[in-house]
Each structure stands twice: as structure tokens, then as C-alpha cells.
Amino acid sequence: MIRFSKHIFSIAALSILFSCSSKDECKKDIIVQHEQTISGASGTTFIPEITQEVPCDFPEPELVDPNAVEGSELENFTYDVISFNYTPDTGNNTSKVQFEIKLNNNNNFIAKGLPILRIEADGIAFSSSYQQDATSRCNEISANSSCTFTLDKEYPILPNIPQPSEYKLVSVTYRLL
Numbered sequence: 001m002i003r004f005s006k007h008i009f010s011i012a013a014l015s016i017l018f019s020c021s022s023k024d025e026c027k028k029d030i031i032v033q034h035e036q037t038i039s040g041a042s043g044t045t046f047i048p049e050i051t052q053e054v055p056c057d058f059p060e061p062e063l064v065d066p067n068a069v070e071g072s073e074l075e076n077f078t079y080d081v082i083s084f085n086y087t088p089d090t091g092n093n094t095s096k097v098q099f100e101i102k103l104n105n106n107n108n109f110i111a112k113g114l115p116i117l118r119i120e121a122d123g124i125a126f127s128s129s130y131q132q133d134a135t136s137r138c139n140e141i142s143a144n145s146s147c148t149f150t151l152d153k154e155y156p157i158l159p160n161i162p163q164p165s166e167y168k169l170v171s172v173t174y175r176l177l
Contacts, residue, residue, distance in 0.1 A: 026056035074174040076106040086167035094154040101149045105141035113176040121164035
């Protein structure tokens with residue numbers, strides 16, 4: 001009996017000794033995909049959480065928010081207007097819009113979408129993404145990071161269409177795609 005328990009003790013000691021013999025073998029689980037439930041006309045689909053074992057020094061992945069709904073506004077979003085200029089007539093039969101706006105994603109996930117600017121021109125409000133003409137579009141903002149959205153564009157002054165004398169930025173939102 002004593003001999004049998006010595007063997008069990010020896011086997012247990014050896015397995016502990018060899019199971020994690022150095023720091024290099026330290027492992028942790030990271031989430032690769034969050035759990036999601038998607039409901040639609042054809043029913044409900046459950047997508048389970050997926051994890052992966054990686055070394056302890058492996059960086060945490062940046063994930064897209066699983067609760068983000070396409071077309072919704074990004075929460076925890078702020079912006080800083082670096083510059084916003086409008087020239088109603090450049091002298092070349094064009095008007096000019098220039099801006100630099102720092103977009104801040106204050107979330108722990110990557111935001112993919114586009115900024116929407118709310119503009120007021122001579123008291124008439126409208127919204128635009130300026131994506132087609134932007135120099136820097138900011139279609140993706142890393143987690144807890146920022147991107148500078150820029151535009152420097154001249155637009156032709158069209159005959160019989162009045163040019164606004166005032167063109168001001170009212171607000172900026174970030175629409176998720």
C-alpha cells in the first residue's frame with residue numbers, strides 16, 4: 001500500500017512539474033467572436049462565442065461591437081473642429097468648402113462607418129457625408145483612437161441658383177456600416 005501511494009505521489013509530482021515548466025508555456029483564452037442572437041423573418045439564429053488559446057503575452061484583439069446595428073449612430077463618439085471654412089465665391093466662378101475635423105472613437109472596439117455632417121446654409125439645414133470629395137474619409141476608426149476627416153473642395157457656381165452666404169457646421173455624428 002505504501003509503495004502504491006509513493007508511485008501515485010511521484011506521478012502527480014512529475015505531471016505538475018512538466019505541465020507548465022516555464023513562462024513561455026503560459027496560455028490564456030481570448031474572445032475571437034462575441035456571442036450573438038440574430039432575429040429575422042425566417043427565425044432566430046444563435047452564434048456562440050468563439051475563444052482561442054494563445055500565449056499570455058499575445059495582445060488582446062480589437063473587436064467590432066457585436067451590438068452595433070448597421071445604420072445606427074456610434075455611441076461614445078466625440079469630435080473636435082480643427083477648422084471649418086466656406087468661401088462663397090473664390091473669384092473663379094466656384095465656391096470652396098474646407099474643413100478638418102478630428103473624429104474620436106471612445107469605445108473598446110473598431111468603428112466602421114462614415115461621418116455625417118449637419119450643415120446650415122443661410123438657415124436651411126441638411127446633412128452630408130462628403131465621402132466622395134473628402135481627402136481623408138475615416139471609414140474606420142480604431143478602438144480608443146481618432147481620425148482626422150478632411151475636405152478641401154471647390155464647387156462650381158451654377159447659374160440661376162443662389163449661393164449661400166453663410167455655411168456653418170451644426171454637428172457631426174458617426175453612422176455605423
